[in-house]
Amino acid sequence: MVNLGFIPQKETIPAPDMSFVRLFSDARAGWQHRGQFAIWTGVSAAEGPRHRLLERVSNRVAVIEREDGSPVFHKIANGSAFTIENLTGFWLTVDSDAMWVDTPCPTGRYALIAIGGRTGKPSRAVLDWTCPSCGTPINVQTFEIPPLGFTSFLRKAHAATTAFNADPQLRTCPSCHAVHPVVDISMPNEAQPSQEGES
Amino acid sequence: MHYHGIQVEEPLDKVIRDWDYLDEKVIKHFYGFKDVGDLVLGIRTIERDKVAELGQKAMPVALPAIRKNYEIGPNGVVEVPRIPFSAHITRAGTPHRTQYVFGYWHINDKDEVIVPLPPAGDRPGRVLIIQGKPETGTETDRFAWYCDKCVTLLFMRESSNFSTFWVTEVAAVRAYNADPKNQICPTCGHKNPLGYSGMQTIDRPEERAARFVW
Numbered sequence: 001m002v003n004l005g006f007i008p009q010k011e012t013i014p015a016p017d018m019s020f021v022r023l024f025s026d027a028r029a030g031w032q033h034r035g036q037f038a039i040w041t042g043v044s045a046a047e048g049p050r051h052r053l054l055e056r057v058s059n060r061v062a063v064i065e066r067e068d069g070s071p072v073f074h075k076i077a078n079g080s081a082f083t084i085e086n087l088t089g090f091w092l093t094v095d096s097d098a099m100w101v102d103t104p105c106p107t108g109r110y111a112l113i114a115i116g117g118r119t120g121k122p123s124r125a126v127l128d129w130t131c132p133s134c135g136t137p138i139n140v141q142t143f144e145i146p147p148l149g150f151t152s153f154l155r156k157a158h159a160a161t162t163a164f165n166a167d168p169q170l171r172t173c174p175s176c177h178a179v180h181p182v183v184d185i186s187m188p189n190e191a192q193p194s195q196e197g198e199s
Numbered sequence: 200m201h202y203h204g205i206q207v208e209e210p211l212d213k214v215i216r217d218w219d220y221l222d223e224k225v226i227k228h229f230y231g232f233k234d235v236g237d238l239v240l241g242i243r244t245i246e247r248d249k250v251a252e253l254g255q256k257a258m259p260v261a262l263p264a265i266r267k268n269y270e271i272g273p274n275g276v277v278e279v280p281r282i283p284f285s286a287h288i289t290r291a292g293t294p295h296r297t298q299y300v301f302g303y304w305h306i307n308d309k310d311e312v313i314v315p316l317p318p319a320g321d322r323p324g325r326v327l328i329i330q331g332k333p334e335t336g337t338e339t340d341r342f343a344w345y346c347d348k349c350v351t352l353l354f355m356r357e358s359s360n361f362s363t364f365w366v367t368e369v370a371a372v373r374a375y376n377a378d379p380k381n382q383i384c385p386t387c388g389h390k391n392p393l394g395y396s397g398m399q400t401i402d403r404p405e406e407r408a409a410r411f412v413w
Contacts (some may be wrong), residue, residue, distance in 0.1 A: 099329045
């Protein structure tokens with residue numbers, strides 16, 4: 001071994017993380033927080049439940065889609081509360097912008113959300129639920145997101161959703177006292193460990 | 200959805216300005232790069248199969264269908280696919296290039312999320328580009344040329360002010376092209392082709408000729 005004056009490396013020098021691809025058709029990929037974005041891609045069958053983006057606008061709910069089903073490229077602005085039907089089960093507000101892509105495909109629809117872009121973001125998330133009667137946020141909770149820690153935040157969000165379902169008090173709107181229905185928490189938010197970090 | 204009673208009923212344009220960047224009235228703002236909040240976005244249209252001839256009407260930044268995409272990694276230059284309905288994430292720091300579209304290697308400090316959408320009906324194929332907005336003064340865009348034969352770095356310019364991206368990019372191209380010595384590899388002696396800008400509408404004749412080459 002030629003030593004050019006450096007301390008000999010005892011272990012393999014890790015290669016830098018390289019570019020990677022996510023196929024929209026791969027429903028197993030789940031969420032990944034790798035590099036500067038937390039990314040999720042998903043597929044829904046033509047006749048099945050689909051992933052729709054809902055955004056809360058002044059205590060009302062906007063459905064982000066086109067009537068003719070054509071592709072949508074939409075920015076979820078930093079500070080806007082949103083949920084993705086049949087994915088998250090909760091409403092989320094983060095301290096960075098996010099982009100949403102929703103497009104028809106031969107088998108149904110594909111969707112992508114990419115959260116982040118700015119150095120160190122997202123670093124904070126507000127999680128709540130929207131009262132179906134008056135649009136008031138219910139059971140608002142704030143979480144810090146550690147660097148590259150969006151998937152660990154999702155585990156906390158899952159626990160918060162489980163608690164929300166278990167206690168009708170947590171599901172009661174502070175404004176109109178309507179009780180939010182139990183939400184589906186069986187939806188896969190997170191990549192399986194074997195998928196994490198795969199190219 | 201259990202929000203029927205509180206759903207926004209009016210057109211989305213009334214409550215969220217420019218809610219869909221693919222809207223025909225909005226999309227033209229993204230033909231180059233446009234910063235929107237934390238992000239910089241681009242929307243590229245696959246305009247024709249091949250490179251446009253000089254003088255032929257063309258979008259400022261467009262993609263020919265025959266292009267290929269390349270990155271430089273630990274094993275040298277690799278072709279990276281653009282798979283319809285996928286997200287290709289080019290990690291920050293990776294030299295990358297799109298054949299016939301920009302004649303240099305782009306190296307930046309932001310991850311780029313590239314989403315190819317295939318044509319459908321009357322809609323042309325498009326490529327969506329999502330990246331964070333570089334922090335002025337600390338995060339850079341670099342325009343570099345490597346030898347085609349041995350990947351030796353030949354020439355590079357950099358900018359840490361994204362608001363002047365296109366000005367810096369064109370200046371880098373013209374500086375590289377101005378001196379033939381820049382194009383000759385100091386390692387292997389190979390004579391490399393001229394560079395060209397991502398803005399095809401500003402091509403000089405020799406730059407357009409180079410666009411057909413690589």
